Amino acid sequence: MLSRVAERIYWQARYLERAENTARLLNVFSNLLLDLPDRTTLGWSDLVRITGASEIFAQHYRNANETNLARFLISDPCDVSISAMLANARENARTTREVMPSEAFEGINELHYYAQSAAGKADDRSARNEMLEHIIESCQQIFGMLAGAMSRDAGYAFVRMGRALERADMVSRMVDVGARKLFAMLEDPAAPPEFAETWQGILWMSVLRSQSAYQMYRQHVRRRVNGEDVVCFLLHNEEFPRAVIHNLTTISKVLPRLPNHGEVAELVNMARSELKHSHVPELVERGLPERIDHLQIRFAVIHDAISRTWFLPRT
Amino acid sequence: MQIDWQSYDPGAFHDEVIERPGSPRRIAAGLAGYLESLDRRALDEKKLAARLAIKTMGISFTVYSDGQNIDREWPFDLIPRIIAAREWETTRRGLEQRVRALNCFIHDVYNGQKVFRDRIIDPALILDSANFRPQCVGIQPRHKVWAHICGTDLIRDENGRFLVLEDNLRVPSGVSYMLENRRVTKRVFPELFENHQILPVTEYTQELFDMLASLSPRKQAYPEIVVLTPGIYNSAYFEHSYLAQRMGAELVEGSDLVVEDDQVYMRTIGGLSRVDVIYRRIDDLFLDPAVFNPESVLGVPGLFRAWLKGNVSLANAPGAGVADDKIVYTYVPEFIKYYLDEDPILPNVPSYRCCNDSERSHVLANLDKLVVKPANESGGYGMLMGPQASAAEREEFARRIKANPRNYLAQPLISLSTVPILGEHSAEPRHVDLRPFILQGADCYVTPGGLTRVALVKGSYVVNSSQGGGSKDTWVVMGEDDAVPGS
Numbered sequence A: 001m002l003s004r005v006a007e008r009i010y011w012q013a014r015y016l017e018r019a020e021n022t023a024r025l026l027n028v029f030s031n032l033l034l035d036l037p038d039r040t041t042l043g044w045s046d047l048v049r050i051t052g053a054s055e056i057f058a059q060h061y062r063n064a065n066e067t068n069l070a071r072f073l074i075s076d077p078c079d080v081s082i083s084a085m086l087a088n089a090r091e092n093a094r095t096t097r098e099v100m101p102s103e104a105f106e107g108i109n110e111l112h113y114y115a116q117s118a119a120g121k122a123d124d125r126s127a128r129n130e131m132l133e134h135i136i137e138s139c140q141q142i143f144g145m146l147a148g149a150m151s152r153d154a155g156y157a158f159v160r161m162g163r164a165l166e167r168a169d170m171v172s173r174m175v176d177v178g179a180r181k182l183f184a185m186l187e188d189p190a191a192p193p194e195f196a197e198t199w200q201g202i203l204w205m206s207v208l209r210s211q212s213a214y215q216m217y218r219q220h221v222r223r224r225v226n227g228e229d230v231v232c233f234l235l236h237n238e239e240f241p242r243a244v245i246h247n248l249t250t251i252s253k254v255l256p257r258l259p260n261h262g263e264v265a266e267l268v269n270m271a272r273s274e275l276k277h278s279h280v281p282e283l284v285e286r287g288l289p290e291r292i293d294h295l296q297i298r299f300a301v302i303h304d305a306i307s308r309t310w311f312l313p314r315t
Numbered sequence B: 001m002q003i004d005w006q007s008y009d010p011g012a013f014h015d016e017v018i019e020r021p022g023s024p025r026r027i028a029a030g031l032a033g034y035l036e037s038l039d040r041r042a043l044d045e046k047k048l049a050a051r052l053a054i055k056t057m058g059i060s061f062t063v064y065s066d067g068q069n070i071d072r073e074w075p076f077d078l079i080p081r082i083i084a085a086r087e088w089e090t091t092r093r094g095l096e097q098r099v100r101a102l103n104c105f106i107h108d109v110y111n112g113q114k115v116f117r118d119r120i121i122d123p124a125l126i127l128d129s130a131n132f133r134p135q136c137v138g139i140q141p142r143h144k145v146w147a148h149i150c151g152t153d154l155i156r157d158e159n160g161r162f163l164v165l166e167d168n169l170r171v172p173s174g175v176s177y178m179l180e181n182r183r184v185t186k187r188v189f190p191e192l193f194e195n196h197q198i199l200p201v202t203e204y205t206q207e208l209f210d211m212l213a214s215l216s217p218r219k220q221a222y223p224e225i226v227v228l229t230p231g232i233y234n235s236a237y238f239e240h241s242y243l244a245q246r247m248g249a250e251l252v253e254g255s256d257l258v259v260e261d262d263q264v265y266m267r268t269i270g271g272l273s274r275v276d277v278i279y280r281r282i283d284d285l286f287l288d289p290a291v292f293n294p295e296s297v298l299g300v301p302g303l304f305r306a307w308l309k310g311n312v313s314l315a316n317a318p319g320a321g322v323a324d325d326k327i328v329y330t331y332v333p334e335f336i337k338y339y340l341d342e343d344p345i346l347p348n349v350p351s352y353r354c355c356n357d358s359e360r361s362h363v364l365a366n367l368d369k370l371v372v373k374p375a376n377e378s379g380g381y382g383m384l385m386g387p388q389a390s391a392a393e394r395e396e397f398a399r400r401i402k403a404n405p406r407n408y409l410a411q412p413l414i415s416l417s418t419v420p421i422l423g424e425h426s427a428e429p430r431h432v433d434l435r436p437f438i439l440q441g442a443d444c445y446v447t448p449g450g451l452t453r454v455a456l457v458k459g460s461y462v463v464n465s466s467q468g469g470g471s472k473d474t475w476v477v478m479g480e481d482d483a484v485p486g487s
Helices: A003-035 A044-051 A054-060 A066-074 A082-094 A102-117 A125-149 A154-186 A193-210 A214-220 A227-236 A244-257 A262-276 A280-285 A288-310 B026-037 B040-056 B085-110 B123-127 B175-188 B190-195 B204-213 B237-247 B303-308 B332-340 B357-365 B391-403
Strands: B018-020 B060-065 B068-073 B076-084 B149-156 B162-168 B225-228 B250-252 B257-260 B263-268 B271-274 B277-280 B313-315 B370-374 B408-412 B418-422 B427-435 B437-440 B444-446 B451-455 B469-477
Touching: A003 A044, A003 A066, A003 A082, A003 A102, A003 A125, A003 A154, A003 A193, A003 A288, A003 B250, A003 B263, A044 A054, A044 A066, A044 A154, A066 A082, A066 A125, A082 A102, A102 A125, A102 B040, A125 A154, A154 A193, A154 A227, A154 A244, A154 A288, A193 A214, A193 A227, A214 A227, A227 A244, A227 A262, A227 A280, A244 A262, A262 A288, A280 A288, B026 B076, B026 B190, B040 B076, B040 B175, B076 B085, B076 B175, B076 B418, B076 B427, B085 B149, B085 B162, B085 B332, B085 B437, B085 B444, B085 B469, B162 B427, B175 B190, B175 B204, B175 B237, B175 B451, B175 B469, B204 B225, B204 B237, B204 B277, B204 B313, B204 B437, B225 B237, B237 B250, B257 B303, B263 B303, B303 B313, B357 B391, B418 B451, B418 B469
Parallel strands: B076 B469, B225 B250, B225 B277, B277 B313
Antiparallel strands: B060 B068, B149 B162, B149 B427, B149 B437, B257 B263, B263 B271, B370 B408, B418 B427, B427 B451, B437 B444, B451 B469
């Protein structure tokens, strides 16, 4: 497989997954804010922080309110909007048509056009909801087509790696924001304790919902939703496909299909064992945000190694 | 809207479906009857289905406009064009003959130049040509074939006779649209395929693969074949990707290839991997910055030397474009006699060579009746349509012709045949041409039919997709009196 093609397949998977996650995030956030009383410190600016695009946002908008955020994340021409991600996914797919099943390309192509034409729906809450769900469904469908039709060779390995790394990264961001909010709340002297407890439940449930993890979590953890269990589930659960560790395992599993995978395998294993041996209750008490930062640096290092090992040399 | 052939008037032109208002040609009677039987709603549904199919299948082409690349959907007209199989058989033989002669000529130009000594053509016309590559003299490509993939443009005149308009021997494009047009028509008019015996076109990519494989310098079961594209912003990128995909070949860009010790390799995830045959879709001058344009970032340094040494095959071969020149075109009937000792099966459009004094005077005196073409442009650019041009435009061309007579030829305006398109309110006649594709490796293959391009604007003769042209599916159909081949 050509290095350039491998690179584009990988990015195509990342962009698709990122678009799906952004759609989930926006959807869940809209619902969450409807549930929460005004006095909570959680706001739309937190959503910008999760996407890691605070700077770009600040260049284009003054207020972090619902309309601006929805426009920013759905239809803005800048790189962080869903429509830009899907355009990027399509651009990458256009250049990998020879190795992808044609129905998957057709799906990506269609979704790109859909996102372009649906951009006007960002302002209206219910139309937006419907649109985001359509995008989530379509992304899932496209990955389904890839899973159903691609041989388990190098090409598919890059799809899985791109998707897994993107997921791990996004889940860790979600956990991060949840955790930061939790601390802010615990330290807020104005918040009555009984209110804090309800609030906490709603917050973590939303974090779970954004990852379609609520049901699986319920089956797995038979207690009332609480921060510690949620963080543990989203970081450490080997069985749940969106949990960080599961995605690192996925990468380890596909690596043997690729030549020269030694360095990447080593880095992935390092991240895995670090994660495995971290003690969540302690982390939730203190140091979770730092731990997550560290994890995200690990992801970046893994990406760099992937890129150095298999993609075209940068000239 | 509903189609009523009674009110369809092709006028003085040869219409390939309707002979005169109300009476379809025999070969197209089934099609015409079927179309007439569709009511307004059914036609609208078919139109919509075709648009959707094109959109989801991602059939597109890129146009350059104001410095921007716009990826446009392929303009496609639903009504297929029909050609009788018997008539096609003659055309096919004519095309094969033509490409054989052209290859003899190119090989001769670079090996021996007998054609100059025998005074068939003035050497200056060739050696001064922008497409002559002195670096290629003495090269012997496999099978002595230089132009492996040829797209020859045909038109029908007012009597319905096929004439050759030009030969595209550099990087002819359009074949993927021919294939996709068929796929769309099958989706939209499956009923029609039951009642017609239409020669299939899908084997093209297999034939292309076999032809390319026959060029491999290494004798092995699976030669490594790649399609070399200038990249996603090229107007034919869709086609490059499409052909690579259908052949199971790698689609590479210049940066994917590297030459070491005069061998060509591609960069893969497992390291460097040897390449045997390159179907290159970039122009000669961009192939290798070490030999041609040093500014080229599309090409691969060292590629030309690897080819010289016979370590890799290039299709089409560098230098093949020497025969893709509108002046050389006028000599093809003579080449057919000279190299093959045969009579040309397909006639040329009558042409005046401006390098010839008496022909040039005739051209300059009749600019208002003639079409003037530059020898080396493609895509319909830089032409003068005499009858429609303004006096100022004609003067400008007269000046250009006098300044550089070798660079121009003129032809009478041929009344191109028409085929109905599905307009807003009715079926309307529009002018068409036809580009069949001819493959020449160890064997020869001609597509049944080809890409029909149609000028969508009423009365227009300009069929290029970059200038508002569209396309149609093209059917070579067995009539009642045709035998099924092989039966």
